[in-house]
Amino acid sequence: MASKSIKKRPNGKWRARYRDLAGKEHARHFERKVDGERWLDEVTAALVTGAYVDPKDKKLTVDQWCDLWIESYAKRESTVRQAKVHLAQIREEFGPLPLMAVDEMAVKRWMARLLREGVSQSYRFALHSRLSQVMRAAVRAKKLTTNPCSRETSPGAGKQRPYVCTDAQLWKLYEAAEEKYRPAILLGAFAGLRTAEACGLRAVDVDLDARTVTPTLQYPDKPLKTEGSVAAVPIPDVFVGELKRLLDGRTDGWVLLDDDGAQLGPWKVERHMRRIRKQVAGLSPEFRFHDLRHYYASMLIASGADVKVVQQRLRHSKATTTLNTYGHLWPDSDQSTRAAVERAMGPLINNAADPLRTVEESAEGPSSSEPS
Numbered sequence: 001m002a003s004k005s006i007k008k009r010p011n012g013k014w015r016a017r018y019r020d021l022a023g024k025e026h027a028r029h030f031e032r033k034v035d036g037e038r039w040l041d042e043v044t045a046a047l048v049t050g051a052y053v054d055p056k057d058k059k060l061t062v063d064q065w066c067d068l069w070i071e072s073y074a075k076r077e078s079t080v081r082q083a084k085v086h087l088a089q090i091r092e093e094f095g096p097l098p099l100m101a102v103d104e105m106a107v108k109r110w111m112a113r114l115l116r117e118g119v120s121q122s123y124r125f126a127l128h129s130r131l132s133q134v135m136r137a138a139v140r141a142k143k144l145t146t147n148p149c150s151r152e153t154s155p156g157a158g159k160q161r162p163y164v165c166t167d168a169q170l171w172k173l174y175e176a177a178e179e180k181y182r183p184a185i186l187l188g189a190f191a192g193l194r195t196a197e198a199c200g201l202r203a204v205d206v207d208l209d210a211r212t213v214t215p216t217l218q219y220p221d222k223p224l225k226t227e228g229s230v231a232a233v234p235i236p237d238v239f240v241g242e243l244k245r246l247l248d249g250r251t252d253g254w255v256l257l258d259d260d261g262a263q264l265g266p267w268k269v270e271r272h273m274r275r276i277r278k279q280v281a282g283l284s285p286e287f288r289f290h291d292l293r294h295y296y297a298s299m300l301i302a303s304g305a306d307v308k309v310v311q312q313r314l315r316h317s318k319a320t321t322t323l324n325t326y327g328h329l330w331p332d333s334d335q336s337t338r339a340a341v342e343r344a345m346g347p348l349i350n351n352a353a354d355p356l357r358t359v360e361e362s363a364e365g366p367s368s369s370e371p372s
């Protein structure tokens with residue numbers, strides 16, 4: 001327990017002192033003894049409950065804490081880059097303010113302003129999540145007492161309703177694509193690869209004998225986001241033949257190549273996708289390469305694959321991710337339930353409706369064709 005004391009000074013004021021858990025002394029002067037005692041009681045309660053914040057840290061600004069936080073944010077390069085983009089928005093709104101000044105109402109006002117400015121719900125959710133992450137770290141570091149972000153302040157993530165093109169639209173898209181981009185479309189639509197995974201696919205990741213594609217890197221040569229993403233995806237013979245033609249005997253290097261033989265970049269794939277989607281009637285103007293992955297998922301579901309199979313093929317870390325994204329594509333659960341009950345209940349009801357038949361069958365015993 002931290003020590004504390006209060007004594008009267010020669011000038012008539014009361015000097016209240018305490019030592020925090022690190023042994024550092026803090027003092028304040030008061031006109032009245034009762035005020036000093038009240039302050040010491042508040043400090044003691046904060047120390048006991050773990051809500052204590054060093055007086056110096058109460059002056060720490062959001063800008064200063066963001067600098068400290070990003071310095072210790074040891075993640076992949078692309079993740080850090082995205083975090084810095086979010087922090088720029090947070091700094092613009094709260095930067096000069098002390099951390100302690102950012103309360104729940106301030107966060108709500110920020111979210112409301114972003115909504116009025118037309119910022120999408122998904123991006124508002126991403127910014128709110130980042131602010132919450134930064135503030136949680138401040139609470140753990142004893143720079144802040146509570147996190148001002150909560151379910152009450154969050155705009156909500158919204159439910160993803162993936163766009164799924166038709167078979168005809170897919171092949172129109174394939175025909176409209178330049179030759180060097182066609183393999184990328186196949187890898188997205190029939191192996192479920194993400195853009196960066198397709199561009200990071202190497203010849204050694206394609207096993208033509210085992211008929212599998214195993215993405216292990218994302219563009220340019222970085223590890224995949226999760227270990228679970230490194231999993232073999234089975235492909236049929238027709239796809240094997242296309243990849244064999246594409247590789248043309250190559251056993252090393254990148255699968256997707258630019259005109260100069262260099263690694264094809266994701267931004268080129270996305271830019272080409274934006275150009276050719278205009279040539280396909282009925283295709284969403286928002287269609288992107290990642291929607292090919294949604295096509296792959298819908299194809300598996302339509303073939304009767306269960307959620308675990310779809311999860312494995314999409315290389316999701318959790319089945320809940322698969323269900324949250326594609327749950328609406330599975331057959332109607334109400335009708336499935338009715339069919340299951342019908343199969344079990346039907347024979348019982350039919351026998352109950354004809355009791356004489358049931359008695360006769362019981363008297364006859366097992367039929368000669370059935371084992372006793």
